[in-house]
Amino acid sequence: MLGSLLVFGFVLLSAVRDVYFGHIFQSVGFLKVVLIACTICTVFFLTVSGLRGALSVLRGNLGIVVAVNVTTAVAWISYFFALTHISPAVANTLYSGIGPLTILMLEAVGWRIVARGPVGRGEAIFFVGLALSLAMIGAGAVTGLTGVSGVALRYSVAGTAFAVLGGVSLVISILYTRKLHDRGAGSDAILGVRFILIVFVTAAAEGFAERSLWSFAETELAWLGLSGAVLIVMPIYILQLGIARSVPLTANIIRALGPIVVFATQLADPRITFSGYSLCALSLYAICVIGANLVRARAALKPV
Secondary structure, eight states: OHHHHHHHHHHHHHHHHHHHHHHHTTTSOHHHHHHHHHHHHHHHHHHHHHHHTOOHHHHTTHHHHHHHHHHHHHHHHHHHHHHHHSOHHHHHHHHHHHHHHHHHHHHHTTOOSSOOOOOOHHHHHHHHHHHHHHHHHHHHHHHTOSSBOSOOHHHHHHHHHHHHHHHHHHHHHHHHHHHHHHTTOOHHHHHHHTTHHHHHHHHHHHTTOSSOGGGSOHHHHHHHHHHHIIIIIHHHHHHHHHHHTSOHHHHHHHHHTHHHHHHHHGGGSTTBOOOHHHHHHHHHHHHHHHHHHHHHHHHHHSOO
8 A cells, every 4th residue: 555655646746747847947947957856866865875885786887877877867858858848748648658669669679678578469459559649649749739839840849759759768767777776776876876967967058058057046946956856856766665565567557647647737737728639648548558557467467
């Protein structure tokens, strides 16, 4: 029960994060928020893991640590760029939904980072439905059917493309962090080193920004830091705790409902209006993800 509640807490916090920052990014550059949040996360978890002596495992896996940093930086910068130009529900779904398909494509070209079980016929059918739902969502974002008005075509196309790119990079990053876990690295150590590159990239970008982060009032910086810590850093940690304490099937089903929660939450944003098209596409997505997880769970329970 605790694990399920933690995963659901991740879903709620993620929904609030996407809607809140999608609105904030209209006036505050997303790189500023990423810089503050990732700096807080890096300093805190490096301190914790350093005091525990938990960083030693990472020294022998520097190549994987670099891969995690690069893929995490690409994933987060791409995703927050997408949030600036398309609806949070669309960005969230493309970002998280492309993951299973990415793993299948990587394995098809012979790039297997960690081992996974075979895909059965029933699960493959749901994956086809998943791909169809993502295509519908992406097409809706580009053609203006997802409830966001006043966005130029080039920005909606770029937002959709970057959401997919971010999702592909995210799943590769997760696979590499899983590899670090399998080699004995703890969650705090991984979170301590995962965002180092993105901190340097966003800090360098601030040097070319029209309005520097340091020109903000202290109250604004404090609020951005607090919201970044609560809505960006905390969900990551809560999800890791939840997955460790819940049945995988339950956790995946709860996470599959995330885009629906984001869809409902984003209606509080005055930029976004209700879209029946989005609701249908998101519902198809949720059904396919849940169905694929049920089929996999059923196959796992069959006697060998």
